[in-house]
Amino acid sequence: MTEMVTVKGLNKVYESTGRRVEAIGDITFAVARGEFACIVGPSGAGKTTLLKCLAGLLAPTAGEVRIDGTPVTGPPPGMAVVFQEYGRSLFPWKTVRQNIDLPLRQKKLPRDRREKLVTESLAAVGLADAxxxxxxxxxxxxxxxxxxxxxxxxxxxxxxxxxxxxxxDAQTRADLEDLVRSLWRSLGITTLFVTHDIDEAVYLGERVLVLSASPTHVLDDVRIGLPADRDQVTSRSTPEFAALRARVHRGIQDAKAGRRGTGAAA
Amino acid sequence: MTALDTAPPGQAPPVTTPRPRGRRPRVAPFVGIAVAALIAEIVPRTGVIADGVLPPLSSVVAELVSEAGEATLWQALGRTLRTWAIGLTAAVVAGVAAGLLIGLVPVLRAVTASTVEFLRPIPSVALIPAVILIFGTDFESGVVLIVYAGFWQVLVQVLYGIQDVDPVTYDTARSYRFGLRARVLHVVWPTTLPFVFTGIRLAASVALVLAITGELVIGTPGIGQLISVAQSSGATTRMFALVLLTGLLGTLVNVGFRYAERAALGWHPSVRRSENAR
Incomplete structure (x- = not known):
């Protein structure tokens, strides 16, 4: 497996008048092509900062991010970001179709190709009529x-x-988790999913990266050996799920308490 | 989640999409107008204020109706509106162009901020003597006054609008590699548009005030000049008829722009009535 996303020695310091906040201490990891990796950490761990650096929306203070071998200096081609604030991320002055179409027009795709992609993607998320x-x-x-x-x-x-x-809400959330999981399985897009929810991370990912509290580094890198076919009820009640959940949970607790990862970082 | 496309039938939202205003007849505004008209009719007849100078509303309206049959009035109205329209258009175009440029270039914004704050509060009326000196007494002077006053109204609103661009929306556009043109066209401009409309509405009212003021003070042909002539020739009723006309004109301008605003901003929270707005 080749590396799709490579993060090496990433460091981010916010500097304003008289204040110097080190949001990200030193992060190094790699995600293989087609992998589904979840990044989980306590609140304030600089998860959003990390994601913005990955997305090329924020320049790191030190270190580098590579996407498919190419260093990230601005928003890289071939990357899509889904933000938490969906209401603010969608353009309210555009219809649903236009919202999906607009980025495709920036890629200068021909019209019929764009229409096909818009229709297919809407069908894939169950919104064919919207x-x-x-x-x-x-x-x-x-x-x-x-x-x-x-x-x-x-x-x-x-x-x-x-x-x-x-x-x-919780019910919608479960539906959307299953949607993302099934889209990943059918499309095979390399996916990095940032969350503060341990259960969600374990349920979705093939791998969970546990971040420490700020200044952030990677505390633990947990391979999720659950079967590829997952189900909200049965998967979550297996002993394997419980064990993985406990391991990630302990990592987060340690991170909150300010302890450095010991056993896990091998 | 299977029932995706429609809201659950159990809950009937009051109004989902923008649709014509409710069927309930709106009485309150008309009561206000009726009371004001009544006062304008009765007070002059009592002779309490300036005995004989104030004509009752009925005779003012009658005068206006008879004036409407004369070409002079329409010519004057046309001239006033021409000054107003040319000035307003120029002010809006200049204000929007300058606003976008200043708003999008942080350096320009920093450099111009103090100048804008100094020039903006100067009342245009104070510039009338200077304008006469430079541009003479033709209608261009009125246009210049309007452009000066309207420009700031629009400029400031455009600057507010650009500041209002949502960082998440902007990051979304950046992450999908929108170029500068696409970012301005699809993110900055739609965000700014409601502010532009506010600016235009403010500028339109100010422009009307200045069109008439210019004619009154400078003597350029138009409604303002007719008012001035009527006053100096003692035609009080005629004078008030013209004043009433300017009032109607102002109302019409305001209502017209509000209507255009609603039509153009169907998506905007101030216009739409969505139960999802929460």
Whole structure:
């Protein structure tokens, strides 16, 4: 397996007048092509900062990010980001179809190709009939589906998701988790999923990276050996799930208490 | 989640999409107008204020109706509106162009901030003598006054609008590699548009005030000049008829722009009535 996302010695310091905040201490990891990796950490761990550095929206202070071998200096081609704030990420002055179409037009795809991608992606997220609505006419869960449709229509090599389901209700959240998981299985897009929810991370990922509290580094790198076919009820009640969950949970607790990872970092 | 496309039938939201205003007849505004008209009719007849100078509303309206049959009034109205429209258009175009440029270039913004804050509060009326000196007494002077006053209204609103661009929306556009043109066209401009409309509405009212003021003070042909002539020739009723006309004009301008705003900003939270707005 080749590396799709490579992060080496990433460090980010926010400097303002008289204050110097080290958000990210030193992060190094790599995600293989087609892998689904979850990044989990306590709140304030600089998860969003890390994601912005990966997305090329924020320049790191030191270290580097490579996507498919190419260093990231700005938003890289072949990357789509799904933000937590779906309501603010979708363009309210555009219809659902136009929202999905707009990034494709930036890629200068021919019209019929764009229409095909928009229609297919809407069908893939179960919103085939909502294309002509405005996003604000839809429920929160549906809006996030539109954002996901927009991301997959873009045909990215890498999909970044920043706590995408933190603002939806529990039932919708379970549905969206299964949607993302099934899209990943059918499309094979390398996916980095940032969350603060341990259960979500273990349920979704093939791998979970546990971040420490700020200044952030990688505490633990847990391979999730659950079967590829996962189910909200049965998968979550297996002893393997419980063991993985406990391991990640302990890592987070240690991170909150300010202890450095000991046993796990091998 | 299977029932995706429609809201659950159990809960009927009051109003989901923008649709024509409710069927309930709106009485309150008309009561206000009726009371004001009644006062304008009765007070002059009692002779409490400036005996004989104030004509009752009925005779003012009658005068206006008879004036409407004369070409002079329409010519004057046309001239006033021409000054107003040219000035307003120029002010809006210049204000939007300058606003976008200044708003999008942080250096320009920093450099111009103090100048804008100094020039903006100067009342245009104070510039009338200077304008006469430079541009003479033709209608161009009125246009210049309007451009000066309207420009700041639009400029400031455009600057507010650009500041209002949502960072998440902007990051979304950046992450999908929108170029500068696409970012301005699809993110900055739609965010700014409601502010532009506010600016235009403010500028339109100010422009009307200045069009008439210019004619009153400078004597350029138009409604303002007719008012001035009527006053100096003692035609009080005619004078008030013209004043009433300017009032109607102002109302019409305001209502017209509000209507255009609603039509153009169907997606905007101030216009839409969505139960999802929470």
């Amino acid at each position: 294309g002509d609505s405005y996003s604000w006419q839809l429920s929160g869960g549906m809006q996030q589906r539109v954002a996901i449709a927009r991301a997959i229509a873009y045909e990215p090599q890498v999909l970044l998701m920043d706590e995408p389901f933190a603002a939806v």
